[in-house]
Amino acid sequence: MELRINNGQLELPGYRYITFLSKGSFIACFKAYDTKLEPVVLIISENQTELQNRIRISQLLIGVPGIQSFICLQQLQIIEDVEQLNQLYPKIFGKQSKVLIGPFYNQDMNTYLKDKTQQQKIELFRKILKVVQELHSRNIYHMDLKPSNIMMQDENPILIDFGNSVTEDEVETVLNTSAYAPKQDVYSCCITSEKFDIYCLGSMLHEILSSVPLHSSLQNNSRQFYQLQQHIGILATDLITGMTKFQQELRYTIEQCIKHPFFDNSNENELLQLDQYKNQISLNIQSKSQQNIFDQNKEHRKSGFIYGGSESIVYSYTDLHTPALKPNIHIQQNLSNNFSEFSQIQHVELSYE
Known part of the structure; x- marks a missing residue:
């Protein structure tokens, strides 16, 4: 041509x-x-x-x-x-x-949102999460999510600019210096692709709801955290905080973002909704971990779930070599603040019935 x-x-x-x-x-x-x-x-x-x-x-x-x-x-x-x-x-x-x-799409996200109500803004962001969820389900990660890369077709978002996109769960480098990208990830030696996208989305949500860009990770109990709570509410603040954790592994997953009570538009007490939501995440992790913890260790058989709290979950395992003694191994694993991941096993205690 x-x-x-x-x-x-x-x-x-x-x-x-x-x-x-x-x-x-x-x-x-x-x-x-x-x-x-x-x-x-x-x-x-x-x-x-x-x-x-x-x-x-x-x-x-x-x-x-x-x-x-x-x-x-x-x-x-x-x-x-x-x-x-x-x-x-x-x-x-x-x-x-x-x-x-x-x-050609003649309107980007920010232009579209100028005359929209708060509820319309929230609904648009939920739609964006759904599109990103579909990407991630196909092991595709955008790696450059920002308002200028989200165009509008009628009432629906269209993601553009896949020049930096990857199909790997983890990458060593990413060419992204936008204000919405997590700087700590950019300079990391190992970048979790899903959690990189999550941070960018959380940064966008902060700007959508507060009209102010997010310059760094939002930390629990910080002055900025409480100021944001007063301005946009407990649920919105928790969602943004969970999406923009400094540590990649502690950020919400895309599924946890979509299921967050922030999108329920419920009249229930926000603290109660948040407590129920995090308890459900804890139960989901418990169910998954029962299939995974000690699967590689053939010396023990899991005999049951002991208890789960806000910070940890404890299981009981029986030694297969001495079943008559019925020893129990209590495995304690700490949960992250937003319950999205387990850390390493923190405590093992052996006792006999």
């Missing part, structure tokens, strides 16, 4: 009225109209890895609602004024430049 520049205006066969939208480190985005005068977005880059990643992810997500699709990928042949193009858009145009063509 031949690309020309005429008085600073890009010209591309089959497209009219090409106007600049935005530029990243390796790409430039333009709006144009096709021969049917339908608006499209032109994503131009010389970075083959990023363009191919967008194509690869979009192919894995064909038919999934809430995901940007693409029409085609074309090689560009720059006819003239390459120097002028490079001055206008450095690192974008060259011999290897290609154009990725997709549908």
